[in-house]
Amino acid sequence: MPDLLIELFSEEIPARMQAKARTDLKTLVTDGLVAAGLTYAGAHALSTPRRLVLAIDGLTAESRAVREERKGPATTAPEQAVQGFLRSTGLTLEQLEVRDAGKGQAYFAVIEKPGRKAAEIVAEVLEATVRNFPWPKSMRWGTGALRWVRPLQSILCLLSDESGAEVVPLDIDGIRSGNTTRGHRFLAPEAFSVSSFEDYAAKLKRAKVMLDPEERAGHIWHDATNAAFAAGLEVVEDRGLLTEVAGLVEWPVVLMGRIGEEFLGLPPEVLQTSMKEHQKFFSCRNPKTGRIEGFVTVANNDPADHGATILKGNQKVLSARLSDAKFFWENDLRTVRDVGFEGMAEGLAHVTFHNKLGSQKDRIGRIEALAREIAPLVGAKPDLAAEAARVAKADLQSAMVGEFPELQGTMGVYYAKAAGLPEAVADACKAHYQPLGPSDAVPIEPVSVAVALADKIDTLTGFWAIDEKPTGSKDPFALRRAALGVIRLVLGNELRFELFPLLLRGVFAAELSIQNVQLRSVEARLTASSRKIAEHLSRISSDHDEFDEALQVFASLEATGAKGNNEDADEDFWPSFSSEVSRKLSDLLAFFHDRLKVHLRDEGIRHDVIDACLAMPGNDDLTLLVKRAEALSEFLKTDDGENLIQGFKRANNILTQAEEKDGVEYSFGADPKFAEDETERTLFAALDKAEAAIAPAMEAENFAAAMSAMASLRAPIDAFFEAVQVNTDNQVVRRNRLNLLSRIRTICLSVADLTKLEG
């Protein structure tokens, strides 16, 4: 059982690509070997910046011989068919056998595939792997056509067992395989030959190459924490950075330095971001003060001066970088002092948010108006929420965020505090971006919640207004994340409000911006109609009564699914405009519902359960919707629940069929006096009781109580169906029973639309 060692030696592979490259190499090679009939005991892939390595042990020395028989055309078949069979088998007519095949004679091909040597297979598989390697980005070099992530310099490919090692011969566009490699670029650049994986790993270690990325990462972390500890500091953990740095060095040498006194006043986030982004330094914190006071850099060299020169150089670069950061910080603070934090946002009038939706300042205006509306719904003071909205994105104009975009929000908090703004306003600068992902925390402070909701609703309504919705995997404006953000903000804070009016406000505001952009940019023909729409919209948006009126119109349009036609519209543009808005709103609400389904599916609630609840009124109150869905989901898990649904469905089916057949709706109210059977009378009583319990429970939004009242119908319904035939010959009794079924339907449908449930 030989072992296989492969090393693909190249110029520096980007650190971020190494992990996937290891997996790909392992998968492609082992899959190829197995497909060709070899088996192996184990495989592991390793990498350094300059090499991708795969070690496979216990590889079979050759593949097994395979004998394959294939039936061909009948001997009487046309010439073409026979030729085709010969081509597909690669045999000649003489090599075919003629055998009886039921209805006459047919040709048979017997193909013997002899076992093949492992070396032959490895060479084929490795060549195919190299030629088809899925690098995220690859390149050509020199005069060649071969693609690799950076120039591929040599290939080591070795099969070894107790008797020795042999090079697997391979030539890929002039790169010939061998048994040699090189050590560290500067510390041990000479080539050397190896005879097995163990020999390879040991010699590399002597040649100052740590082959295993995990080992390098472990070594870096160990030395970094030790060095920091000795200096009375602790390293700020950063897994991503550790992996990246381990991918940049073959022989990690950890060096620790101190940050200059003059920079210690910078916010820790600034120090960390600058050091990480520009120089891939780890930050070191003083546990006593909580300040970032030192750094760890990892060199790929082991110089005689123990890194003094390297550290000095790095320190100098760091000083230059931090001088820039300090300049930005002081400049920004000066701006805030001179013109206020809100004043810093002034320049956003010249920054385009989207060419159809206007500038960032336009956007902030919309968010402010929405935040003011939302504030009372979430327990925030409207003026405070509006102030927070005005400054929440002011830091986009700061020099610091210009340099480090990832510090948006974080800097806002500092600058808002420097401007003496209330704590709730300052916190909203950062928190209004949240939640940033499914695992990010949801803000709970009311002002932050108001601005966070306003920001996301503005984004969604804005892009819906200009028909820039996500399609398939494309979601360039992260609208799915925004909708999920709204959902999580509402559910996480158990907020109770109707979403629809806010969406309408958002769409109105967006449409107003769109018209204003047109007014600003197009002088000629469009102006008249744009101005008309703009005037109309701004009147509606600013006047509460007018807005409520519009809201009712749109709500009815939305509920009936009708396409526009507002009777009040005296201006000619209004009907088509309102139908457009109505269409966009229904569509956006449906998008919210889709995101909600995805979100609740992750929480274990079935999509048909959500559909059953979505069909009920008030489905734009997400908290209510989810409460109902959770109760229904729990209900369905009980024995009573599952059976009641079956009973309901049976009642509904019989009723629906009868109604279709008779052409009437059986909703006149059943009369107990026509009840013939005891079970029928029991059902009447049960329905009365359930009805009396369900109505107040629904009123109180106590869905669990309503559903448990509904569950009490299970036994009477089952017994009823057991004992009674609904469609009897006596038409009076039949009608009465159908009306009784109708009561079951009405009562059950008042809780959720159970017809939407599957199974």
Added chain:
Amino acid sequence: MTATAPRSFQEIILRLQTYWAGKGCAVLQPYDMEVGAGTFHPATTLRALGSRPWAAAYVQPSRRPTDGRYGENPNRLQHYYQYQVLIKPSPANLQELYLGSLAAIGIDMGLHDIRFVEDDWESPTLGAWGLGWEVWCDGMEVSQFTYFQQVGGHDCKPVSGELTYGLERLAMYVLGIDHVMDMPFNDPASPIPLKYGDIFRQTEQEYSRWNFDQADTEMLLQHFKDAEAECERILAAGETDGAGRRIVMAHPAYDQCIKASHLFNLLDARGVISVTERQAYIGRVRALAKKCADAFVTTEAGGASEGRAA
């Protein structure tokens, strides 16, 4: 072998010239036009196209109007020098050749930490991209190292290897200088020692003022349009001259493309180009660069005859 430490900015340049001359490069002179980077020199942009082998090295004065800081910033200048090497096809030992050049200017590989850190290069104005690294010396970026994959929308076959050294930054590091204006330009022991600031402080001030406040934007806009129109006119003029000779005017057209690019940079520094317009201007320059590349590959230097023979 450790080289002795250089003593001045010009000594570093001279050592690089000598080194790359020794490695077989034609040592060219700077291109006589305003460019934003050494890549714009036709010895790089155009010569990276086509099949003919090429090896050139040169200093290129480069102008980035938005980087002007009136000579006050220790590291930023609106006019600075790049050292550029272009070899086609890229030799297998280009990394070693490059490291040799660092040794030649006095960087001891045994004491420093040299790193090749991923950096994909792209020039939207030239319609060009390549893969490579920024080279770090003790955490400082000292060069760009790129394998050109496409220029002017054409695949580079063969591939050129391009090295770009930011000379001031590299020299400051080697010489241990903190402010660029303090850097010795000639030997400090010369009878008349000159520092970088003696030569360039005043010009940085003058150009910063002109770039940011004074350049006539109406005129610059008109020049941009003129350069664009002239470039297109030259290329549309046909391949044959009055005497029946086939002469494709790829280089004169490319000069106009360079002009348009620099005028765009000046307009940008004057702050008269909005974010949306920016993309449109870059697209216009790229369109010119592509047309010039299309023209160049039909010429002798662009490898047209070899292409036909093959």
